[in-house]
Amino acid sequence: MAEPAVELWFGGSHADDGHAEPWRRVVARGNAGESSPVERPAEDDALVARVRAGDGVAFDALFREEFPGLVRFAVVLLQSVALAEEATAEVFLRIWRGRETWEPRGPVRAYLFRAVRNQAANTRRGEARSLTLPQRAGDTIPGMGAPDVGVDARVERAEIEQALWAAIDALPEARRAAAYLRWREGMEYEEIAAITGQQAVAVKKQLNRIVIALRDVLGGTIE
Amino acid sequence: MLNPTPPSSELLDRYLARRCSAAEEDVVRLWLASNPAWAVAADAVGQWNDTVPVATNARLAALKAMVDAERTALAVPSKPRAFTRGVPGGGSRARFLYSAAALVVAAGAVFGAARLFRPHAAPESRVYATQAGQRALVELADGSRLQLAPRTTVRVDVDPSTGARDVTLVGEAQFDVAPHANAPFVVRTGLVTTRVLGTTFAVRRYADDPVGQVVVTSGKVAVTANGATTTLAAGMARAFTDSLIALTDSLTDAAYTDWAHGRLVFTHARVSVVLARLKQWYGYDFRLADPAMGAEYVTTTFTLGETTQMMQRLKNLLSVRMEFDDSVVTLRPARESVTLERRTAPVRPVLSSSSEVGR
Numbered sequence: 224m225a226e227p228a229v230e231l232w233f234g235g236s237h238a239d240d241g242h243a244e245p246w247r248r249v250v251a252r253g254n255a256g257e258s259s260p261v262e263r264p265a266e267d268d269a270l271v272a273r274v275r276a277g278d279g280v281a282f283d284a285l286f287r288e289e290f291p292g293l294v295r296f297a298v299v300l301l302q303s304v305a306l307a308e309e310a311t312a313e314v315f316l317r318i319w320r321g322r323e324t325w326e327p328r329g330p331v332r333a334y335l336f337r338a339v340r341n342q343a344a345n346t347r348r349g350e351a352r353s354l355t356l357p358q359r360a361g362d363t364i365p366g367m368g369a370p371d372v373g374v375d376a377r378v379e380r381a382e383i384e385q386a387l388w389a390a391i392d393a394l395p396e397a398r399r400a401a402a403y404l405r406w407r408e409g410m411e412y413e414e415i416a417a418i419t420g421q422q423a424v425a426v427k428k429q430l431n432r433i434v435i436a437l438r439d440v441l442g443g444t445i446e
Numbered sequence: 447m448l449n450p451t452p453p454s455s456e457l458l459d460r461y462l463a464r465r466c467s468a469a470e471e472d473v474v475r476l477w478l479a480s481n482p483a484w485a486v487a488a489d490a491v492g493q494w495n496d497t498v499p500v501a502t503n504a505r506l507a508a509l510k511a512m513v514d515a516e517r518t519a520l521a522v523p524s525k526p527r528a529f530t531r532g533v534p535g536g537g538s539r540a541r542f543l544y545s546a547a548a549l550v551v552a553a554g555a556v557f558g559a560a561r562l563f564r565p566h567a568a569p570e571s572r573v574y575a576t577q578a579g580q581r582a583l584v585e586l587a588d589g590s591r592l593q594l595a596p597r598t599t600v601r602v603d604v605d606p607s608t609g610a611r612d613v614t615l616v617g618e619a620q621f622d623v624a625p626h627a628n629a630p631f632v633v634r635t636g637l638v639t640t641r642v643l644g645t646t647f648a649v650r651r652y653a654d655d656p657v658g659q660v661v662v663t664s665g666k667v668a669v670t671a672n673g674a675t676t677t678l679a680a681g682m683a684r685a686f687t688d689s690l691i692a693l694t695d696s697l698t699d700a701a702y703t704d705w706a707h708g709r710l711v712f713t714h715a716r717v718s719v720v721l722a723r724l725k726q727w728y729g730y731d732f733r734l735a736d737p738a739m740g741a742e743y744v745t746t747t748f749t750l751g752e753t754t755q756m757m758q759r760l761k762n763l764l765s766v767r768m769e770f771d772d773s774v775v776t777l778r779p780a781r782e783s784v785t786l787e788r789r790t791a792p793v794r795p796v797l798s799s800s801s802e803v804g805r
Contacts, residue, residue, distance in 0.1 A: 304753060441484050
């Protein structure tokens with residue numbers, strides 16, 4: 224029997240400050256290398272049932288829990304915060320509009336990432352590409368008035384990060400997305416495959432190749 | 447000293463994804479000690495896009511507003527757009543352009559919407575308002591242009607018989623006034639009036655600040671307070687209250703008009719002042735975990751509209767980490783040195799497979 228791969232706590236109650244308690248969700252993992260979709264856990268079934276019944280509290284909780292992470296993923300694809308927010312909001316709007324027949328395939332989180340990825344593709348087709356956001360370190364910024372200790376280390380770090388992000392930004396979108404889902408979100412190959420529509424084996428190979436490609440930028444010996 | 451065993455690409459991938467066993471982590475960490483660039487990279491990808499600000503509450507509110515509007519068959523705009531509106535019967539016509547910030551229409555609030563039109567009558571009167579993080583450009587029928595900074599409300603009254611233009615301002619705006627020989631352009635801020643006959647100037651006076659400023663870029667303006675009038679020519683600037691007009695020190699033209707050109711320029715400015723200005727223009731409430739940092743001085747430039755770039759620049763400038771709680775951003779001093787301390791994911795699965803550990 225496969226061990227649980229991810230535990231994310233979801234609650235279900237609505238706290239007095241307006242924020243919902245996080246919910247618990249467990250993703251059952253299939254065997255490595257298989258392309259079969261990850262099954263939806265029982266906790267997700269309860270969430271889906273509540274949303275389908277028009278439970279605004281459940282929908283709010285889902286939105287607040289997942290929206291920031293989904294937007295940050297969409298930024299990887301669209302390279303625009305505004306477009307990423309709009310694309311992600313559109314996904315949730317469609318869910319709510321069609322809630323009575325909402326039946327996500329697999330875990331809800333994977334469904335949301337997949338939906339955002341698809342919506343991002345639609346957005347890209349419909350919008351002119353916005354300016355690439357220099358989201359990370361590397362700018363030469365005049366320092367503060369007081370003497371600055373450690374500025375050399377900071378500049379060196381900024382230069383490394385700049386080279387890293389330039390290499391990642393140069394990747395095809397699918398690989399960039401896989402790298403983000405793997406290294407920032409900590410997803411398994413099967414989860415990424417369910418989102419990107421690839422085979423888990425292919426995702427694993429892609430990520431290994433990205434690591435090797437980064438070696439050219441970061442140096443070091445990798446077997 | 448032995449060189450650490452190089453990890454495989456697969457192991458590095460698992461390490462970056464925080465899916466290693468403890469033994470595997472130790473192997474990678476040992477290797478990272480000799481390859482600090484990879485240590486920086488591991489840290490960086492673990493925080494990938496963490497500085498991207500996400501307006502969760504605002505987007506949820508907008509979504510709910512849209513759903514409510516659909517239910518009541520009203521159209522609610524979901525994203526900024528430019529439009530032109532013609533006013534029947536002639537007279538003033540204004541073109542109102544939004545900034546890229548998301549809009550939340552507050553139904554029922556007189557000044558809550560970024561555009562509000564009333565059927566015009568003589569004298570013609572229009573009210574325009576921006577929220578935090580928004581800018582707006584208003585172009586009058588006579589060619590005069592008003593650029594509104596965030597949190598600004600203006601009422602524009604035009605006398606159709608004389609062409610006189612009377613603007614009541616709360617907030618900050620830059621004016622590019624078309625010449626009109628017999629019809630002055632007057633800006634009223636509290637009890638102070640600024641009268642022009644064709645010029646470019648900026649006026650600033652927020653409701654929560656008793657001190658305002660006037661900066662003249664071209665032409666001349668006459669500023670009257672408490673019965674006393676001062677004439678300002680191009681390149682001159684003054685601070686004022688309802689009873690006094692005073693010459694101010696270190697008041698540069700760029701600092702008060704740069705926003706009209708898409709930039710916020712800070713020259714030897716206190717961090718507290720910079721953060722207050724950024725709050726006004728981007729809508730984020732920046733809070734310093736170390737209050738003493740507010741008294742430090744910085745020199746930098748931000749490009750308006752580039753929110754993520756602003757966040758990253760601020761992060762680098764102050765060497766801070768950012769913690770987001772919707773629109774509240776807490777700035778905490780970052781670590782100076784690169785460490786190999788592994789950032790722990792919320793939950794770590796335990797793998798039982800016998801993965802290769804550095805061939």
